[in-house]
Amino acid sequence: MMEPIMCPFCGGAELFEEEQTEIEADDEYWVIYHWRCADCNEVFDKITSQPISDAFEDVEDEGTIWS
Ligand SMILES: [Zn+2]
Secondary structure (H helix, E strand, O other), X not given: OOOOOOOOOOOOOOEEEEEEEEEEOOOEXXXXXXXXXXXXXXXXXXXXXXXXXXXXXXXXXXXXXXX
């Protein structure tokens, strides 16, 4: 989980996470995190994406990469 440390608009640190949006595209899986600042009431997003094959694969695969 990636959390912002401050509001990009006013620099305030009172942030509330709102419900995230998950989008499944053709071959990518998107998660959009929404944050609201308590100081200025602005909402900003953090968008992450990853290939669907990675999102649903087991961590086992990473073992073969690192071992
Ligand atoms: Zn703010």
